[in-house]
C-alpha cells in the first residue's frame with residue numbers, strides 16, 4: 001500500500017471505535033475491573049504481553065493506540081511509543097539504549113537541546129558522548145569503542161542541514177555490534193516526517209519524530225514519537241515504563257487528526273519551499289541555501305536516494321551579514337512571524353547562528369553568521385517572495 005493511502009487508513013479500528021472515523025478522546029486514569037482475575041489478566045496482557053488493552057491511563061487508551069499503530073505502519077516499525085514532546089522522544093530513546101559506563105556517538109549537527117541533554121545530564125549518569133562529523137558515513141566504525149551502545153543521527157542536521165548516510169552508518173555500526181554490547185542506531189527523522197523517510201528500512205533501529213512539527217501540523221500541540229524495531233523495543237519500553245511519561249489524550253487526538261492530511265500539506269510545503277529556495281539562490285546577497293531538495297545542495301543525492309520528498313524548512317547563508325542586518329530584515333516581515341518551532345501551516349523566520357548556537361566540535365561550521373532559518377508554509381509562494389524581497393532590501397540597507 002502506498003504511504004498516502006496508509007496515512008488515511010492506518011490505525012483506524014471500526015470495531016474498537018464503534019464505527020467512529022476519528023477515534024474519540026478517552027480521558028482516563030482509573031480503569032475498573034470486574035474481579036481480581038480480570039485485573040490480573042489485564043495487567044499481564046498490558047505489561048508482559050504488550051497487548052493494547054485498557055489497564056491504567058498512563059499505559060494508553062484507544063486514542064493513543066490509533067496514533068501508535070498509524071505511526072508504526074508509516075515508519076515500518078515493530079511498535080511506537082508516544083511522549084509529551086519531540087525532545088523527550090529524543091532523550092527517552094537515548095536512555096533506552098545506553099547505561100552507566102557506556103558511550104554514545106552523536107552527530108555534531110544534532111538539535112541543540114539533544115546535545116545539552118548528552119552534555120549536562122547523560123554525563124552525570126556516567127555515559128560518555130563523542131560528537132562525530134555528520135558526513136562521516138561508514139567512517140563511524142573508527143569511532144566505535146568496546147562500550148559504544150548507540151549512534152545518534154539527525155538527517156538533515158538542525159540549522160546546518162547536512163544529509164547523513166544512514167544506511168552506511170547503520171551498516172558500519174551494526175557490524176561492530178555484539179550480543180554483549182549491542183549498538184543501536186537512532187535517528188531524529190523530524191525533517192522528512194514519517195511520510196518521506198523510513199529510517200528503519202535504511203538500517204536504523206529507532207526513528208524519532210518531533211510530531212509537534214508536521215504530524216500535528218497546526219502549531220497547537222506538543223507530541224513526540226519513538227518508533228522501534230524488535231532489537232530496540234525492550235530497552236525503549238523499559239525506559240518509557242520506568243520514567244513514567246505519557247502523552248495527553250487531547251494531544252494524541254490532534255496528532256492523529258493532523259496525520260490524516262500530512263500528504264497534502266507536505267506536498268504543498270515541498271512545492272512552495274522549492275520555489276522560494278530557487279529564488280533565494282539567485283539573490284546576490286545569498287551565498288548558500290541549505291535545502292537538500294535543491295540540486296545544488298551537497299546532500300541532494302543522498303536526499304534523492306533516501307527520501308521521497310522534502311518539507312518546508314531551510315537555512316540561508318549570506319556572503320556578508322551582521323546582527324543589525326538580520327534584525328532589520330526579521331523585524332519588518334509581514335508573512336514570516338518570528339518564532340520557535342516549525343512544521344505548522346504557517347511560514348516562520350528565525351535567526352540562525354550555528355557557529356554560536358551549536359558548539360560544534362567534530363566539524364566546525366565556518367559559514368558567515370548569522371544567517372536565517374525559514375519555514376515555508378502553505379501561503380502562496382509569490383506573496384512569500386514579495387515579503388522576502390522587501391526584507392532583503394532592509395537587510396542590505398542595514399548592512
Ligand SMILES: Cc1ncc(COP(=O)(O)O)c(C=O)c1O
Nearest residue numbers: 085086087111190210212223341
Ligand atoms: C529536529 C528537532 N528535533 C526535536 C525537536 C524537539 O521537538 P519539541 O519542540 O516537540 O520538543 C525539534 C524542535 O524544534 C527539532 O527541530
